[in-house]
Amino acid sequence: MHFTxxxxxxxxEPDIRTSLLDLLREHVGLTGTKKGCDHGQCGACTVLVNxxxxxxxxxxxxxxxxxxxxxxxxxGTPDDLHPLQAAFVRHDGFQCGYCxxxxxxxxxxxxxxxxxxxxSHVSESLDDGALTDEEIRERMSGNLCRCxxxxxxxxxxxxxxxxxxxxxxxxxxAAA
Numbered sequence: 348m349h350f351t352x353x354x355x356x357x358x359x360e361p362d363i364r365t366s367l368l369d370l371l372r373e374h375v376g377l378t379g380t381k382k383g384c385d386h387g388q389c390g391a392c393t394v395l396v397n398x399x400x401x402x403x404x405x406x407x408x409x410x411x412x413x414x415x416x417x418x419x420x421x422x423g424t425p426d427d428l429h430p431l432q433a434a435f436v437r438h439d440g441f442q443c444g445y446c447x448x449x450x451x452x453x454x455x456x457x458x459x460x461x462x463x464x465x466x467s468h469v470s471e472s473l474d475d476g477a478l479t480d481e482e483i484r485e486r487m488s489g490n491l492c493r494c495x496x497x498x499x500x501x502x503x504x505x506x507x508x509x510x511x512x513x514x515x516x517x518x519x520x521a522a523a
Contacts, residue, residue: 352418353377353420365408366404381448393452396417400457422451431503435500450492454504
């Protein structure tokens with residue numbers, strides 16, 4: 348089977364019952380994605396598939412042969428961090444760090460969903476593009492942190508969300 352993961356091609360022959368999580372960790376050697384509950388309840392295994400966040404423990408790898416899979420390793424490097432990775436470091440959005448890859452991948456997907464105007468349970472309006480702390484917490488509710496770094500996680504995500512909103516405004520003003 349052929350997979351595209353973090354922009355690289357991989358040809359592997361896993362059992363067809365292999366989850367995407369196990370393919371990433373055991374067959375491709377990308378161990379940044381963590382196995383937490385293995386039941387889709389903690390979010391530690393969150394990755395991006397074609398830009399959308401999914402729990403990789405709940406999907407079969409064979410279903411994603413023609414998809415672009417992005418893991419935490421594909422978002423940035425130690426010398427060139429993704430803005431969310433850098434914000435997590437600045438805001439100490441991790442303690443033990445086990446949930447952090449899933450938190451960051453989920454936040455990348457969540458910010459894209461919000462930018463597209465997708466509502467959440469608490470959305471009244473996203474017309475101004477602002478995400479409140481309540482909105483961020485609701486949208487990230489599928490990702491658990493046993494160390495309870497939630498306030499710092501929310502601060503990191505809000506920083507990146509506010510920066511992206513400001514960049515969009517500048518771009519709109521320049522185009523006008």
